Amino acid sequence: MQSPCVVDTVIFDLGNVLIQWNPRHLFTKIFGDDEAAMEHFLSEVCNAEWNEQQDRGRPWKEAIADAVARHPAHESNIRAYFDRWEEMIPGEIEGTVKILEQLRDLNVRLLALTNWSAETFHIAEARFPFLKWFEGIVVSGRERLIQPDPAIFNLIIERYHLRPEATAFIDDSVRNVEAAERAEMRGVHFRGPDELRAQLRAMGFSLPEGS
Known part of the structure; x- marks a missing residue:
């Protein structure tokens, strides 16, 4: 054998x-006590599938523009996903x-x-x-x-x-x-x-x- x-x-x-790594490390600061709003944002606006496209090589500029076009009311939070990305890795x-x-x-x-x-x-x-x-x-x-x-x-x-x-x-x-x-x-x-x-x-x- x-x-x-x-x-x-x-x-x-x-x-x-x-x-x-977890985007919630950042977005709990942004959404405060409104956990439901945060989870909606992370499941419907900047979700795992959206983020994976950047892991696959999509430029962040393109990703942000796409998300803002679909969810203009969330523009500041979408931009924070990249601008404050380091806060996701404590x-x-x-x-x-x-x-x-x-x-x-x-x-x-x-x-x-x-x-x-x-x-x-x-x-x-x-x-x-x-x-x-x-x-x-x-x-x-x-x-x-x-x-x-x-x-x-x-x-x-x-x-x-x-x-x-x-x-x-x-x-x-x-x-x-x-x-x-x-x-x-x-x-x-x-x-x-x-x-x-x-x-x-x-x-x-x-x-x-x-x-």
């Missing part, structure tokens, strides 16, 4: 794995960053693959020094490809000459994890740093039991 392949490369998603997820640091200390090959607008990613790069720990980061908005499209997984495999069966992919999105598994990577659904640590230890990484 052939022994399982040893994992030597770990690919991290960034948003809500290493970096907190900080890092400390437990996961610690795991990343420990993997780096073990000389594990580290890459990142993220659905993120090319026009806002520089903000994260300036704020979070640990992004420099990665050998490379594939940003969907720069490539004009977005997860779970198989093409973006093929791109990172080919660009970095990966062996998929020896590569773990970590993401909080089940659909992205399943897409990575279809590309023959080992998918890891992120539900929190403690569970991630246990999952990586089970793969054979010599991480300490605690944080």
